[in-house]
Amino acid sequence: MTNIPYKIYLSEDEIPKVWYNMKAVMKEKPDGFLNPATLKPCTAEELNQVFVSDLVEQELNTTDRYIAIPEGIRDFYKMFRPSPLVRAYCLERELDTPAEIYYKFEGTNTSGSHKLNSSAAQVYYAKKQGLTHLTTETGAGQWGTALSMACAYYHVDLTVYMVKVSVQQKPYRKSVMETYGAKVIPSPSDNTAVGRRLQAENPGTGGSLGCAISEAIETSMTTENCRYVLGSVLDHVILHQTIIGQETKAALDKYNITPDIVIGCIGGGSNFGGLIAPYMGDRIEGKNNIQFIGIEPASCPSLTRGKYAYDFGDTGRTTPLMKMYTLGSGFIPSSNHAGGLRFHGMSPIISKLYHDGYIEARSVEQTKVFEAATMFARSEGTLPAPESAHALHGAIEEALKCKETGEKKTIVFGLTGTGYFDLTAYESYNNGTMTDYIPTDKDLEKGFASLPKTE
Amino acid sequence: MTNIPYKIYLSEDEIPKVWYNMKAVMKEKPDGFLNPATLKPCTAEELNQVFVSDLVEQELNTTDRYIAIPEGIRDFYKMFRPSPLVRAYCLERELDTPAEIYYKFEGTNTSGSHKLNSSAAQVYYAKKQGLTHLTTETGAGQWGTALSMACAYYHVDLTVYMVKVSVQQKPYRKSVMETYGAKVIPSPSDNTAVGRRLQAENPGTGGSLGCAISEAIETSMTTENCRYVLGSVLDHVILHQTIIGQETKAALDKYNITPDIVIGCIGGGSNFGGLIAPYMGDRIEGKNNIQFIGIEPASCPSLTRGKYAYDFGDTGRTTPLMKMYTLGSGFIPSSNHAGGLRFHGMSPIISKLYHDGYIEARSVEQTKVFEAATMFARSEGTLPAPESAHALHGAIEEALKCKETGEKKTIVFGLTGTGYFDLTAYESYNNGTMTDYIPTDKDLEKGFASLPKTE
Numbered sequence: 001m002t003n004i005p006y007k008i009y010l011s012e013d014e015i016p017k018v019w020y021n022m023k024a025v026m027k028e029k030p031d032g033f034l035n036p037a038t039l040k041p042c043t044a045e046e047l048n049q050v051f052v053s054d055l056v057e058q059e060l061n062t063t064d065r066y067i068a069i070p071e072g073i074r075d076f077y078k079m080f081r082p083s084p085l086v087r088a089y090c091l092e093r094e095l096d097t098p099a100e101i102y103y104k105f106e107g108t109n110t111s112g113s114h115k116l117n118s119s120a121a122q123v124y125y126a127k128k129q130g131l132t133h134l135t136t137e138t139g140a141g142q143w144g145t146a147l148s149m150a151c152a153y154y155h156v157d158l159t160v161y162m163v164k165v166s167v168q169q170k171p172y173r174k175s176v177m178e179t180y181g182a183k184v185i186p187s188p189s190d191n192t193a194v195g196r197r198l199q200a201e202n203p204g205t206g207g208s209l210g211c212a213i214s215e216a217i218e219t220s221m222t223t224e225n226c227r228y229v230l231g232s233v234l235d236h237v238i239l240h241q242t243i244i245g246q247e248t249k250a251a252l253d254k255y256n257i258t259p260d261i262v263i264g265c266i267g268g269g270s271n272f273g274g275l276i277a278p279y280m281g282d283r284i285e286g287k288n289n290i291q292f293i294g295i296e297p298a299s300c301p302s303l304t305r306g307k308y309a310y311d312f313g314d315t316g317r318t319t320p321l322m323k324m325y326t327l328g329s330g331f332i333p334s335s336n337h338a339g340g341l342r343f344h345g346m347s348p349i350i351s352k353l354y355h356d357g358y359i360e361a362r363s364v365e366q367t368k369v370f371e372a373a374t375m376f377a378r379s380e381g382t383l384p385a386p387e388s389a390h391a392l393h394g395a396i397e398e399a400l401k402c403k404e405t406g407e408k409k410t411i412v413f414g415l416t417g418t419g420y421f422d423l424t425a426y427e428s429y430n431n432g433t434m435t436d437y438i439p440t441d442k443d444l445e446k447g448f449a450s451l452p453k454t455e
Numbered sequence: 456m457t458n459i460p461y462k463i464y465l466s467e468d469e470i471p472k473v474w475y476n477m478k479a480v481m482k483e484k485p486d487g488f489l490n491p492a493t494l495k496p497c498t499a500e501e502l503n504q505v506f507v508s509d510l511v512e513q514e515l516n517t518t519d520r521y522i523a524i525p526e527g528i529r530d531f532y533k534m535f536r537p538s539p540l541v542r543a544y545c546l547e548r549e550l551d552t553p554a555e556i557y558y559k560f561e562g563t564n565t566s567g568s569h570k571l572n573s574s575a576a577q578v579y580y581a582k583k584q585g586l587t588h589l590t591t592e593t594g595a596g597q598w599g600t601a602l603s604m605a606c607a608y609y610h611v612d613l614t615v616y617m618v619k620v621s622v623q624q625k626p627y628r629k630s631v632m633e634t635y636g637a638k639v640i641p642s643p644s645d646n647t648a649v650g651r652r653l654q655a656e657n658p659g660t661g662g663s664l665g666c667a668i669s670e671a672i673e674t675s676m677t678t679e680n681c682r683y684v685l686g687s688v689l690d691h692v693i694l695h696q697t698i699i700g701q702e703t704k705a706a707l708d709k710y711n712i713t714p715d716i717v718i719g720c721i722g723g724g725s726n727f728g729g730l731i732a733p734y735m736g737d738r739i740e741g742k743n744n745i746q747f748i749g750i751e752p753a754s755c756p757s758l759t760r761g762k763y764a765y766d767f768g769d770t771g772r773t774t775p776l777m778k779m780y781t782l783g784s785g786f787i788p789s790s791n792h793a794g795g796l797r798f799h800g801m802s803p804i805i806s807k808l809y810h811d812g813y814i815e816a817r818s819v820e821q822t823k824v825f826e827a828a829t830m831f832a833r834s835e836g837t838l839p840a841p842e843s844a845h846a847l848h849g850a851i852e853e854a855l856k857c858k859e860t861g862e863k864k865t866i867v868f869g870l871t872g873t874g875y876f877d878l879t880a881y882e883s884y885n886n887g888t889m890t891d892y893i894p895t896d897k898d899l900e901k902g903f904a905s906l907p908k909t910e
Contacts, residue, residue, distance in 0.1 A: 378635055
């Protein structure tokens, strides 16, 4: 055993004071948003109608490598950051591998995930703009919880449209958000024109994320001093999540360690983008040769089997068009898929980096994910979120390769959150009723058919 | 704002290497166990039949102030300790108080509470003794989860008897324990003679903690290489929990801070005893003048309204007799009480210190507890366990007194865990259906009538 402690903490003074904007370093920039009606590039003015202005500015910034984190956000970060970078000694022993494994654990705050990094920033800028109200959608509830916490901290009102079937399946998530003062409305609702229309067309519907997005956007447009915010995919969300990578690099730099492999789970791409950012910047500039691996569910394989094309961000087809790897906004993951990572597309930044060969992508079936999660819980103590366990599975796979070859690689992965709200899925794994589903090519063709024509 | 960081972390090297045995410092020792059949003091030989030998030795040790924490336990502690000592800047601002408030937060591990401090130690000693199997009972599931995690770590088999009605109300707790490899049996069961008898006598019963204890003890007696372990009340459990106080003192000593007030919630007494230990030792020796306050639920007021007498530890009346403040083993808290802190008695050490005037005790109604919990969640971010929010309520009360008097006292309280599994209670508070109940003197008389005759 070396002299590396189990957990590397930064002191409060060492928490990074800047986010890392990968776009400033990328040789080719990702293609920008298109207005779906005109197929012309979206202007900042158009985006400002819906989004918080400072966030639009960050979204469009392709020149500044470092963006200062305002003191008002850093004070909030101090409540739940730095997050621990853990040396997985017990997992290494369990695997009997020469590899050295580290994980950056974002689950020690009450939202239970990394989402708080971006919600803190988004609400801060909304408050700064004089807004008094925000709207958003949430599916499983991780983002809604993180946003509720930030709105409580900055004293901003919040309305969350939560997919109706999720409210029924995860009532506790609703209770948490309400404890933090948010107004949680099962979607579709009678509050909005789109909600009323959808209910008339589909009596008894349990709702969808696409519909909840549409209701949240409509409410933001019809409420005074209000904007719509969201928790993944967009460039400014990745920017806020780079606090993860910035801390990871600062902690490892103290011990002169540069990883050989960095692994994250990918759904919308924000945690993976945040984790790899400073290392990716160095890689692009030829300063390291790190292998970056994104792991996605086999049931929703946007990078490994999707198309690189312009597509809507929502199933309701109301957002600007984004150039990304996508299964088509009409693609719906099979209902036996547990947990998040269900988005049909992928962050434009991650998509571009993958397209240009900087990132590898792999997919994995969920029973294998829960097998890894259970082994991890028993050896390292922490119960991982199913999403995070995708990254863990990738790390184990690489560590076992090292065992075969005898190589002593340094592997870093992102453990984005805890599994407290996913115990129904753990139970189905424990009692052997969990199943896998890999979409057929025909399934995928249906999703691709929903892609908009942009030429 | 001073230069104290939001969170004071100890480095791995600074984690204390010894537990603090308050009994070695107490001028008068607590009275020992009695055998209920003979009313003679229990011998170590008798206790060794049921309990792990090293734990019995710790239980009876009244001479060594410091007891070394074996390396095998310290390695486990490194996975989830040190826990953060948090300066509650945001709560102070919310209360507009000159007081300086700190809380020791034990909820960052997956069990979500301080219970892991003792389960780690207990399973380590069981393994050292060559035992291959342990049994325990659990009600709400906090202790069962912590013990499951420790048994997974040390590779010891575990059978948990979980009160049947709790299994139905908190199925997720069962899933967590099973994920860590424990066998969870709803109690009463057909596995034991006592379980079969109880079911025959009370068809359809939902069980009780008393019955689950009896089944766990019976199973430990009839299984090879097996002992029974439990998670509160006993002196050796408090000893293990002194890691909380040892770390708190080490962290504050770095900044030359001695608290004026230390506050904890009290059910069985182990977290409070663990938090105060080193400070209480100094107080007994005249080295400080700290005010120690234990906060209990008004619905189960063992210190504030109980009798100091010999009583059984379980409702099944099978344990040795302990001298403690008790409401009588026949006392059952009203069913509207949410969360833990339901034990009819109190740790013999805490009872003795209270009896001798070293500790104050207060009781509080649960709606006030949840009011404090909600305010804390919104200002400090973390969602507290209802148990922990009793201590929080006491801290707020003292901070508001400082606001009136202008005194700048230093208040430390124990935030023992998180509220992830208590959201049903939060929901009833949020929607205004939560009620309070304070037992009448007549209610208490019924409990006192169950006290055994010991003269």
